[in-house]
Amino acid sequence: MTNIVALDSQQHQQHKLREDPLFPHIASAHILPLEVTEFAAAAVSFPIVFVKDSATGQFRACALTGLQPGQNLYWQPSGWQAAYIPLAVRNYPLLAVQPEAQSGDYIIAVDADSPLFNQHSGEVLFAADKGTAYLQQRARSAIALAQSSALTQQFIARLLELELLVARTLTLTPKGAEPYDLTGLYGINEQRLAQLTAEQWLSLRANNGLLAVHAVLMSMSQLPLLVGRLAQ
Amino acid sequence: MLKPTLDDIIIVGGGTAGWLTAAILAKKLNAGTAGSVQITVIESPDIPIIGVGEGTWPTMRTTLQSVGVDEGEFMRECDATFKQGAEFVNWQHTPAAGETHSYFHPLSAVFHSSYDFNLAPYWLQGASELPYDLAVASQSRICQLGLAPKKITTPAFAALQNYAYHFNAVKFAAFMKKHCTEKLAVHFIAANVQQVRLHPCGAIAGVLTDSHGDINGDFFVDCTGSKALLLGEALGVGWHSINDVIFNDTALAMQVPYPTADWPIATHTIATAHEAGWTWDIGLHNRRGVGYVYSSAHSTDQRAEQILRQHIGEQAEGLEARKIKLNLGYRQQFWQQNCVAIGMSAAFIEPLEASAIFLIEAAANMLAEQFPRSRAALGFVEKKFNDTFKLRWDKSIDFIKLHYCISQRRDTAYWVDNCADSSIPDSLQQRLAHWRLHPPGKYDFDYAFEPFVLDSYLFVLYGMKFNTDLSHNLSSYPDKQRAQQLFAEIDRTTALLQQQLPTHRELIDKVYRYGLPKL
Numbered sequence: 001m002t003n004i005v006a007l008d009s010q011q012h013q014q015h016k017l018r019e020d021p022l023f024p025h026i027a028s029a030h031i032l033p034l035e036v037t038e039f040a041a042a043a044v045s046f047p048i049v050f051v052k053d054s055a056t057g058q059f060r061a062c063a064l065t066g067l068q069p070g071q072n073l074y075w076q077p078s079g080w081q082a083a084y085i086p087l088a089v090r091n092y093p094l095l096a097v098q099p100e101a102q103s104g105d106y107i108i109a110v111d112a113d114s115p116l117f118n119q120h121s122g123e124v125l126f127a128a129d130k131g132t133a134y135l136q137q138r139a140r141s142a143i144a145l146a147q148s149s150a151l152t153q154q155f156i157a158r159l160l161e162l163e164l165l166v167a168r169t170l171t172l173t174p175k176g177a178e179p180y181d182l183t184g185l186y187g188i189n190e191q192r193l194a195q196l197t198a199e200q201w202l203s204l205r206a207n208n209g210l211l212a213v214h215a216v217l218m219s220m221s222q223l224p225l226l227v228g229r230l231a232q
Numbered sequence: 233m234l235k236p237t238l239d240d241i242i243i244v245g246g247g248t249a250g251w252l253t254a255a256i257l258a259k260k261l262n263a264g265t266a267g268s269v270q271i272t273v274i275e276s277p278d279i280p281i282i283g284v285g286e287g288t289w290p291t292m293r294t295t296l297q298s299v300g301v302d303e304g305e306f307m308r309e310c311d312a313t314f315k316q317g318a319e320f321v322n323w324q325h326t327p328a329a330g331e332t333h334s335y336f337h338p339l340s341a342v343f344h345s346s347y348d349f350n351l352a353p354y355w356l357q358g359a360s361e362l363p364y365d366l367a368v369a370s371q372s373r374i375c376q377l378g379l380a381p382k383k384i385t386t387p388a389f390a391a392l393q394n395y396a397y398h399f400n401a402v403k404f405a406a407f408m409k410k411h412c413t414e415k416l417a418v419h420f421i422a423a424n425v426q427q428v429r430l431h432p433c434g435a436i437a438g439v440l441t442d443s444h445g446d447i448n449g450d451f452f453v454d455c456t457g458s459k460a461l462l463l464g465e466a467l468g469v470g471w472h473s474i475n476d477v478i479f480n481d482t483a484l485a486m487q488v489p490y491p492t493a494d495w496p497i498a499t500h501t502i503a504t505a506h507e508a509g510w511t512w513d514i515g516l517h518n519r520r521g522v523g524y525v526y527s528s529a530h531s532t533d534q535r536a537e538q539i540l541r542q543h544i545g546e547q548a549e550g551l552e553a554r555k556i557k558l559n560l561g562y563r564q565q566f567w568q569q570n571c572v573a574i575g576m577s578a579a580f581i582e583p584l585e586a587s588a589i590f591l592i593e594a595a596a597n598m599l600a601e602q603f604p605r606s607r608a609a610l611g612f613v614e615k616k617f618n619d620t621f622k623l624r625w626d627k628s629i630d631f632i633k634l635h636y637c638i639s640q641r642r643d644t645a646y647w648v649d650n651c652a653d654s655s656i657p658d659s660l661q662q663r664l665a666h667w668r669l670h671p672p673g674k675y676d677f678d679y680a681f682e683p684f685v686l687d688s689y690l691f692v693l694y695g696m697k698f699n700t701d702l703s704h705n706l707s708s709y710p711d712k713q714r715a716q717q718l719f720a721e722i723d724r725t726t727a728l729l730q731q732q733l734p735t736h737r738e739l740i741d742k743v744y745r746y747g748l749p750k751l
C-alpha cells in the first residue's frame with residue numbers, strides 16, 4: 001500500500017531518504033508507468049503498451065514487465081535486468097503533484113510507508129528549515145517527471161483522436177500450464193497509421209510525437225524477449 | 233407546380249422530439265454535404281418545451297452514439313445517470329398499511345435470453361426459489377444494490393449490464409441543439425410560427441413566422457408538442473383518444489434535491505402505485521424528478537397533491553408541484569402528404585415504461601431511412617409509416633395496460649375500473665387468455681418492430697404473479713436440468729458483478745470528472 005503525504009520541513013525535519021538500486025518496491029509490478037519523453041530510451045528494454053487506469057478509465061503508457069499481474073520478469077534479487085530504468089521508479093518514493101491543475105506550482109510528496117523514507121539512514125532532507133541540495137535535486141527530477149506526464153496525456157489524447165489505439169490481447173501458453181489471455185493492453189494500430197492523411201501525420205510531429213509512435217512500434221520487438229524471460 | 237424532389241426539411245418545434253429528429257435526419261442524410269437535404273429547426277423563443285420526459289430506453293445509447301455525441305460530455309451536461317430498468321412498487325395487490333412489495337423490469341436480457349431458452353415454464357414449476365425478476369436476471373439484484381451497469385474503464389456506450397439514461401429534459405434539448413447546429417449542419421431559426429400555408433393540393437407549402445417572415449420547405453416535421461400545429465391544426469388530422477383504456481390524464485411534477493451531495497442515486501425508475509395512479513421517481517445527478525400521474529375522474533387535484541407530498545415525505549416541504557394535463561391517444565394518421573408528426577404531436581399514452589422518447593427515436597429513424605427524396609415516393613412511404621406506427625402505438629398501449637389489468641388491487645374505483653374487461657383491448661384479452669394456459673413465447677411477438685418484446689412481458693406478467701397453469705402440459709418441459717444450470721449461472725454472474733461493479737453514485741461522479749474511454 002502507499003501512503004502519499006506532502007513533504008513538510010517541520011514534520012519531516014528528522015527524515016532521511018535512502019536509495020536502493022534493487023528497487024524492491026517494484027518486485028511484483030507487471031507494468032511500470034512511462035512518460036512519452038522516455039519512450040525512445042525505454043523501447044530498447046521493454047514493450048511499451050497502453051493500459052486504462054482502473055480508478056479513472058484514462059489511458060496511460062507503461063512498460064510491460066511481466067505476463068501476469070504480480071510478475072516482474074526484469075526484477076531479480078541480484079539487480080535490475082534491463083538497460084533502462086523508468087523515471088518514476090528512480091524517483092520513488094518522491095513525486096510532484098499539482099494541487100490546482102492550471103497553476104505552475106508543484107508540491108513534493110512522498111510515500112510515507114516506503115522504508116526508503118526513514119529517520120535512520122540516507123541523505124538528509126532538511127537543514128535549518130530549508131531543503132538540502134540533495135532534496136532540491138530530487139525535487140527537480142520529480143517535477144520534471146510530472147511535467148512530462150502532461151505531455152504524455154496530450155500524446156495519448158492525440159492517439160485517441162486519430163483512432164490509433166487498438167486493444168491487444170496476448171495469448172500465452174506457459175509450459176505445463178493452461179494457456180491464458182493477458183487482456184487490457186492497447187497498442188498502436190499500424191494499419192490505421194498507414195491510412196492517416198498527410199495533414200494528420202504531420203500533426204503528430206508536435207512534441208516529438210512521431211518519434212514516440214515509432215518507439216512504441218519498435219518496442220514490440222521486445223515482446224518475444226519478454227516471453228523468453230519466462231522460460232529462463 | 234410543386235418541384236419533384238424534396239430538399240428542404242423544416243422541423244417545427246425544438247423539444248426532445250424536434251432536436252432528436254433533427255440529429256438523426258442530419259446524420260443519416262449527410263446534411264451539410266454536396267447535394268444533401270437542408271434541415272432547419274424553427275423553435276418558438278417564447279413557448280417552453282414540456283421538459284418532463286426524463287426516462288429513456290437503451291435505444292438512446294445507439295442513437296447518441298450514431299449521431300456522434302461524446303457520452304461523458306452528454307452525461308455531464310444533462311445531469312444524466314444510468315437507468316437499468318424500473319421497479320414497480322405496490323402494483324400487485326393492495327398493500328396492507330406500512331407494507332410494500334415490488335418487482336423489477338430490468339433492461340438486460342443478456343443473462344436471460346428467453347429467445348434461446350425460455351426459463352419461465354421452469355420457474356413456474358418451481359425450479360428456482362427466487363421471485364421471477366431475481367431468478368432470471370442479474371440486473372434486478374444489481375438495481376437493488378444501487379450498483380452501476382459498467383465500470384469507469386468500460387468504453388463509452390459499452391455496457392456490462394444493458395442500460396439507458398435518466399436525464400434533465402430541458403438540458404438535453406439544449407445539448408442536442410448545440411450538437412445539431414455545431415456538428416451536424418442543422419440550421420436554427422428562433423421564431424413563432426403563426427400560420428401554416430397550404431398548397432392547393434393540400435400539402436404544406438410553408439410557414440409564416442413573426443420574426444423571420446415566410447419560410448418555405450418541401451417536407452415538414454411537426455414537433456410542436458400537444459398543439460400539433462401542422463398535422464393537427466393546419467391539416468386537420470383527428471385524434472384517436474384512448475381514455476377508455478388508459479385513465480391517467482393528469483400529472484403533478486416536482487424536482488426534489490438530494491439532502492447531501494453524496495446521496496445514493498437509484499439506478500432504475502421507481503414506479504409506485506397509489507389509489508388513483510402512480511408516482512414516478514427518477515434519480516438524476518443532483519436531484520430527483522418525482523411526480524404523480526393520476527386519473528382526474530378518480531381523484532381531485534387536491535387529493536393528488538396530498539398523495540404526492542405524502543409519498544415524498546419531508547423533502548417535499550417548500551417545493552412547488554407543477555400540474556400538466558395529458559392528452560391520451562394518437563393521431564388518426566401520423567403522416568399526411570408532406571408532413572409527419574413526431575413526439576407529443578403524434579401520440580402520448582402516459583409515462584409508464586417511458587415509451588414516448590423511444591418511439592420518437594423509432595419514428596425519426598424510419599423517416600431518415602425511408603426519406604422520400606423524390607416527391608413521387610411520398611404516398612408509398614406515408615402509408616407504410618402510418619401502418620407501422622399505428623401498430624407500434626397499439627402494441628405499446630397493450631403493454632402499458634397490462635401493468636394495470638392483471639393487478640389484484642381493488643382498493644378504489646380506479647383499480648376496479650382498470651381491471652374491468654370493458655377497458656382491456658381485445659388484442660390483450662386474447663393474449664392473456666392464451667397465457668393462462670401457455671407461457672408467452674417468441675412467436676407471440678413476431679412483428680419485426682415490436683416495441684415491447686417477450687422478456688418485457690415475462691417480467692411484468694410474472695412480477696405481477698400472473699397465473700399460468702401448466703399442469704395439463706408438463707410433458708412439454710423436460711429440460712429441468714438445463715434450467716437449473718441456467719439459474720445457477722445467473723446466480724454466479726450476479727455474485728461476480730456484485731464484486732466488480734462500483735456504486736452508481738461513484739461511477740457517475742467519475743464519469744463527470746474523467747469522461748468515458750473511447751475504446
Ligand SMILES: Cc1cc2nc3c(=O)[nH]c(=O)nc-3n(C[C@H](O)[C@H](O)[C@H](O)COP(=O)(O)OP(=O)(O)OC[C@H]3O[C@@H](n4cnc5c(N)ncnc54)[C@H](O)[C@@H]3O)c2cc1C
Pocket residue numbers: 244245246247248249250274275276277278279280281282283284285286287288401423424425426455456457458459461483485523556558574575576577583585586587588589590
Ligand atoms: C408527466 C410526463 C412524464 C413523462 N415522462 C416520460 C419519460 O419518462 N420517458 C419518455 O420517453 N417520455 C416521457 N414523457 C413524454 C415526453 O416528455 C415527450 O414525449 C417528449 O418530451 C417530447 O416532447 P415534444 O418535443 O414532442 O414536445 P415539447 O417538449 O412540448 O416541444 C414542443 C416544441 O414546439 C415549439 N413550438 C410550439 N408552438 C410553436 C410555434 N407556434 N412556433 C414555433 N415553435 C413552437 C416549442 O417551443 C417547443 O420547442 C413524459 C410526459 C409527461 C407529460
